[in-house]
Amino acid sequence: MGIADRYAKVDRDVLAAMKRPGRVYLAGLAFTATLVVIGGALWAYQIRSGLGVAGYTHPVNWAIYITNFVFWVGIAHSGTLISAVLYLFRARYRTSFNRAAEAMTVFALMVAGLFPLIHLGRSWVFYYLIPYPTQRQLWVNFRSPLVWDVFAVGTYFTVSLVFFYVGMIPDFAAAKQHVAGIRKRIYTVLSLGWQGTQKEWRHYGMLYLFLAAFATPLVASVHSVVSWDFAMSIVPGWHTTIFAPYFVAGAILSGTAMVITLVVPLRKAMNLHEYITDDHFESIAKILLFTSLIVTYAYIVEFGLASYGENVFEKEAFRYRALGEFRYLTWVMLFCNSLVPLTLFAKRLRRNITFLLVVSLLVNVGMWLERFVIIVTSLAHDFDPYVWGTYRPTYVEVGISLGSFGLFFMLYLLFVKNLPVLSISEIKEHL
Amino acid sequence: MMAFLEKKWSLAVLIAAAAALMALVSLTPAPGRGGSLLLAFLFFITVVEGCIAAAAAGATVNARWVGSVRKELLSVTPLLLVASFLLLLLIPFVDTYPWAGKQGIWLRKDFFIGRNLAFLLLAYVTARRFAAAPADGEGTKSRAAWYLLVFVVSQSLAAFDLVMSLEYPWISALLGGYFFIEAIYAGFAVSALLCLRRSGTPPADHAHGSRSDLSDLSILMFGFSLMWAGLFFAQFLTIWYGNLPEEVGFLAKRLSASPLRELCVAVLFLLFFLPFPALLSTRAKSNPYVVSAAALSILSGILVERFVFLAPVVRFSAVALAIDFACLLLLFVAVVYKGSRGASLDA
Amino acid sequence: MAGPMIFEEKEKFLERLRGLVREGVPGEKIRVITPFGVPEVEEILPRGRSKVRFFALVGAASGTVTGFAFTILTSLSWPLIVGGKPVVSLPPFLIIAFALTILFGALSTFAGFLLLSRLPNLRGIRSGEEFGNSFVILIEDGERR
Numbered sequence: 001m002g003i004a005d006r007y008a009k010v011d012r013d014v015l016a017a018m019k020r021p022g023r024v025y026l027a028g029l030a031f032t033a034t035l036v037v038i039g040g041a042l043w044a045y046q047i048r049s050g051l052g053v054a055g056y057t058h059p060v061n062w063a064i065y066i067t068n069f070v071f072w073v074g075i076a077h078s079g080t081l082i083s084a085v086l087y088l089f090r091a092r093y094r095t096s097f098n099r100a101a102e103a104m105t106v107f108a109l110m111v112a113g114l115f116p117l118i119h120l121g122r123s124w125v126f127y128y129l130i131p132y133p134t135q136r137q138l139w140v141n142f143r144s145p146l147v148w149d150v151f152a153v154g155t156y157f158t159v160s161l162v163f164f165y166v167g168m169i170p171d172f173a174a175a176k177q178h179v180a181g182i183r184k185r186i187y188t189v190l191s192l193g194w195q196g197t198q199k200e201w202r203h204y205g206m207l208y209l210f211l212a213a214f215a216t217p218l219v220a221s222v223h224s225v226v227s228w229d230f231a232m233s234i235v236p237g238w239h240t241t242i243f244a245p246y247f248v249a250g251a252i253l254s255g256t257a258m259v260i261t262l263v264v265p266l267r268k269a270m271n272l273h274e275y276i277t278d279d280h281f282e283s284i285a286k287i288l289l290f291t292s293l294i295v296t297y298a299y300i301v302e303f304g305l306a307s308y309g310e311n312v313f314e315k316e317a318f319r320y321r322a323l324g325e326f327r328y329l330t331w332v333m334l335f336c337n338s339l340v341p342l343t344l345f346a347k348r349l350r351r352n353i354t355f356l357l358v359v360s361l362l363v364n365v366g367m368w369l370e371r372f373v374i375i376v377t378s379l380a381h382d383f384d385p386y387v388w389g390t391y392r393p394t395y396v397e398v399g400i401s402l403g404s405f406g407l408f409f410m411l412y413l414l415f416v417k418n419l420p421v422l423s424i425s426e427i428k429e430h431l
Numbered sequence: 432m433m434a435f436l437e438k439k440w441s442l443a444v445l446i447a448a449a450a451a452l453m454a455l456v457s458l459t460p461a462p463g464r465g466g467s468l469l470l471a472f473l474f475f476i477t478v479v480e481g482c483i484a485a486a487a488a489g490a491t492v493n494a495r496w497v498g499s500v501r502k503e504l505l506s507v508t509p510l511l512l513v514a515s516f517l518l519l520l521l522i523p524f525v526d527t528y529p530w531a532g533k534q535g536i537w538l539r540k541d542f543f544i545g546r547n548l549a550f551l552l553l554a555y556v557t558a559r560r561f562a563a564a565p566a567d568g569e570g571t572k573s574r575a576a577w578y579l580l581v582f583v584v585s586q587s588l589a590a591f592d593l594v595m596s597l598e599y600p601w602i603s604a605l606l607g608g609y610f611f612i613e614a615i616y617a618g619f620a621v622s623a624l625l626c627l628r629r630s631g632t633p634p635a636d637h638a639h640g641s642r643s644d645l646s647d648l649s650i651l652m653f654g655f656s657l658m659w660a661g662l663f664f665a666q667f668l669t670i671w672y673g674n675l676p677e678e679v680g681f682l683a684k685r686l687s688a689s690p691l692r693e694l695c696v697a698v699l700f701l702l703f704f705l706p707f708p709a710l711l712s713t714r715a716k717s718n719p720y721v722v723s724a725a726a727l728s729i730l731s732g733i734l735v736e737r738f739v740f741l742a743p744v745v746r747f748s749a750v751a752l753a754i755d756f757a758c759l760l761l762l763f764v765a766v767v768y769k770g771s772r773g774a775s776l777d778a
Numbered sequence: 779m780a781g782p783m784i785f786e787e788k789e790k791f792l793e794r795l796r797g798l799v800r801e802g803v804p805g806e807k808i809r810v811i812t813p814f815g816v817p818e819v820e821e822i823l824p825r826g827r828s829k830v831r832f833f834a835l836v837g838a839a840s841g842t843v844t845g846f847a848f849t850i851l852t853s854l855s856w857p858l859i860v861g862g863k864p865v866v867s868l869p870p871f872l873i874i875a876f877a878l879t880i881l882f883g884a885l886s887t888f889a890g891f892l893l894l895s896r897l898p899n900l901r902g903i904r905s906g907e908e909f910g911n912s913f914v915i916l917i918e919d920g921e922r923r
Contacts, residue, residue, distance in 0.1 A: 154877075197809060205828070233673075240604045301587070305591075672863075
């Protein structure tokens with residue numbers, strides 16, 4: 001096949017994905033949209049009735065909403081890792097994943113950003129966190145980790161969105177030549193009239209390099225800032241210096257698992273086996289294994305240091321985590337995050353796509369539970385025994401969480417049918 | 432001197448002589464001997480384990496730059512045995528640790544020395560197996576991975592046991608990770624220096640010039656300077672913000688008075704504020720003067736930092752420190768020299 | 779402007795380009811259009827490194843300065859002691875400055891790219907000539923080759 005035909009085939013294969021949706025797709029879209037509507041309705045109910053209906057009471061005031069926030073921000077990180085960090089390392093294998101990964105980042109951040117609003121209860125006072133000159137002559141408290149979150153996650157969302165869009169400019173220009181009607185108009189406008197001249201490519205190359213260079217420190221810093229929401233407190237189980245790298249590794253772990261969960265069915269449904277090969281999945285699996293080892297190290301150090309020293313509160317907090325009311329969740333978490341990924345040391349298992357899919361689902365569950373366990377066990381059981389309590393989620397929280405998952409997958413389904421799912425120009429470049 | 436090093440047994444003789452001298456110095460009953468040896472030991476294992484770890488990390492990801500300095504980096508493997516011997520010399524010093532009076536399950540003298548010694552020896556064994564494997568052989572990656580696992584544990588133990596328990600009951604959960612990242616950081620700095628040394632002589636067995644390898648190493652040093660700063664800040668911010676008396680005493684002791692306060696600032700400069708801007712531009716990354724200055728800055732930064740960790744709690748003796756450092760530096764240079772000549776090493 | 783020279787293969791395109799430069803056609807008059815970035819074109823028709831990097835530097839520097847200035851000045855304008863921390867407490871302010879460095883740097887780099895590439899290109903949007911996956915050489919000023 002001549003090179004020109006191969007270029008044309010890339011165009012055809014990617015654009016074939018955007019043809020008329022089949023029944024399975026529409027069913028999936030309908031299902032996720034229903035979840036979103038249910039979640040939205042429950043949120044409206046919560047705004048009307050207060051956070052009590054979500055099970056929030058003394059002493060556990062942060063639970064599933066914050067878990068979801070940290071979970072979704074974490075998922076966003078591995079998208080940036082794949083597109084920005086691997087670009088700086090000149091890893092060729094990233095070109096088949098990076099558009100899907102960037103989309104995952106943008107949508108995960110959109111979903112994550114909802115949770116601080118939901119968790120406010122009185123969601124309309126969110127503007128308290130935005131630093132603008134007010135007639136109250138008051139500025140935000142820059143010493144608070146929650147304000148750091150606003151800046152860090154806000155920066156991350158903006159930069160990721162710019163990176164996502166910039167990557168697609170040449171692809172919109174390529175795609176517009178194969179579609180017609182309103183879609184052609186939209187792609188033409190979105191491509192900004194890109195022609196592919198030498199000047200454009202020269203500036204584009206430097207822009208992409210700098211965006212990747214700017215996005216890379218965000219991978220580490222944003223989730224460090226999110227972890228400092230907890231580490232800046234003095235609650236035992238939360239106040240520890242290891243949280244920053246531990247959470248970043250955990251974020252990459254859950255993110256790579258979500259990439260596998262998303263891309264395995266995507267590849268099958270859109271017949272992209274030529275572009276997304278088993279080698280690519282093996283590389284992602286290695287990243288998953290590596291970050292799982294870091295997370296395991298952090299577990300060992302945390303549990304070990306809890307019994308070291310003379311801090312009885314720390315000792316008790318970890319005893320409760322391992323053997324207390326939520327012990328089953330802790331054990332499932334340890335199994336899913338530390339033990340299951342160890343199987344990926346075997347090359348045969350790394351290349352078994354079904355096995356990878358199962359591992360990724362287990363890791364997703366395990367990482368969600370990890371955030372839940374950290375947050376709830378430390379709050380339920382902190383310094384003073386007279387305020388020890390418990391926590392039970394209600395249907396409102398569960399419904400809103402399911403709605404958030406529905407929102408993420410719905411956005412992803414819409415992306416898959418309307419925007420180019422592979423980075424066309426980069427694939428052609430490496431053919 | 433060079434002729435002496437050519438001889439097969441010269442390394443063994445040097446090691447024996449250095450070990451004997453250091454034993455003599457540290458075992459004489461004078462104040463500060465043990466502390467000086469501890470400082471020298473900590474810096475030494477950071478650099479030695481870090482060099483091998485840098486090579487191992489490069490092997491697991493098929494990095495290009497490893498090829499040019501692999502032999503030299505792996506030639507420091509016998510020094511891990513020297514380090515094990517030094518650990519034994521530190522046994523009397525362990526009695527001065529604050530927990531020495533009330534020993535528990537984890538902090539008891541025999542287990543304390545035993546586990547550190549065990550992992551140092553294990554590091555030697557795994558490093559030797561890794562060094563014996565060919566550069567792109569079948570099992571090389573897994574041998575490198577084994578060494579890295581042992582390295583992580585060995586450095587974490589050095590951090591938690593040897594350094595953190597000096598300030599018992601102070602805890603910083605990140606200290607273990609901090610130490611092994613610093614070790615790899617030092618490994619890259621040494622690799623850069625070795626690469627520069629080699630670019631005087633033409634590269635023997637690889638296609639690319641050492642210029643691009645140097646550039647790759649500079650990028651790694653640049654990236655690790657950021658990572659180091661991040662890990663440092665994670666610890667500092669958490670301790671500063673919580674302001675808990677049992678934690679903040681550690682910082683207060685080191686930041687409240689000169690000269691330690693100035694040394695702390697110096698550490699920040701040597702490990703971040705100098706290498707980061709220096710290695711920022713693409714041109715600087717392949718400039719030998721800038722790169723060697725950055726590498727030396729990094730290595731001295733790690734040394735000063737170890738000093739700052741130990742200084743408020745441990746007594747030093749300038750003479751012992753000088754002798755220990757001179758011996759270890761001499762040994763390091765000798766093994767690397769021998770390694771670069773490709774002579775076989777019998778430890 | 780003469781007709782465009784269209785090539786389906788990268789090697790032939792580069793060969794012709796080198797040929798044109800050898801024949802003495804001035805570099806400024808040659809325009810190329812490619813479906814993806816081809817580094818060899820920069821070697822044949824060197825134009826110097828892109829100036830986008832200055833936008834990045836200026837943006838990032840202004841982000842750092844803004845981050846510190848904004849946090850310090852607003853804290854001093856309503857000096858509340860919160861959580862026992864000093865009014866001007868640099869470790870938290872460093873985090874804000876870091877975030878703004880990256881934000882301003884990225885946005886200004888993007889702005890610089892749009893400016894220097896003259897995008898959005900309204901003529902391109904309205905009348906786009908489409909070359910598909912071909913590599914195209916255009917020579918200005920009516921010289922037929």
